[in-house]
Each structure stands twice: as structure tokens, then as C-alpha cells.
Amino acid sequence: MRDNPTYLGVGVLAQVITQLxxxxxxxxxxxxxxxxxxxxxxxxxxxxxxxxxxxRVDP
Incomplete structure (x- = not known):
């Protein structure tokens, strides 16, 4: 994940978001x-x- 450790969150979201x-x-x-x-x-x-x-997850 690039050189920035905070970029990890971007990479994870890009893998799990199926529709936007x-x-x-x-x-x-x-x-x-x-x-x-x-x-x-x-x-x-x-x-x-x-x-x-x-x-549970609240909306």
C-alpha cells in the first residue's frame, strides 16, 4: 500500500465496496x-x- 500507512484504509475500502x-x-x-x-x-x-x-449496526 503505497508509502503512506493511512492509505491502508483506502485500499481496504476499495476492495470491499461493491457498488457506489x-x-x-x-x-x-x-x-x-x-x-x-x-x-x-x-x-x-x-x-x-x-x-x-x-x-448490531445502527443505520
Whole structure:
């Protein structure tokens, strides 16, 4: 994952996002171009979904 350790989150999201609006492909370039608030939301959602200690995911 490039030289920046924070880029790991971008790479992970690019691998797990299967659909984003009308885009046919979601890759690292697409994720990098998201607004910071949108990226933070997706990272938070990823953590909540994959946190084995969480009882449920709130919308």
C-alpha cells in the first residue's frame, strides 16, 4: 500500500465496496477522491460492520 500507512484504509475500502452510485468500478482512485466526510463515514461503517464485539449496526 503505497508509502503512506493511512492509505491502508483506502485500499481496504476499495476492495470491499461493491457498488457506489452508478459507478461500475470502485477502485483506490475512486475512494481517494471521496469527500473527507464520506470517507470517514465509510471507514466508520466498515469498522462497525466488522467489529465482532458490536451487538448490531445502527443505520
Amino acid at each position: 452510485g452508478t459507478l461500475t468500478t470502485v477502485d483506490e482512485d475512486v475512494v481517494e477522491e471521496l469527500f473527507s466526510e464520506d470517507l470517514a463515514y465509510l471507514q466508520s461503517m466498515y469498522i462497525r460492520v466488522n467489529d465482532r464485539t458490536a451487538a
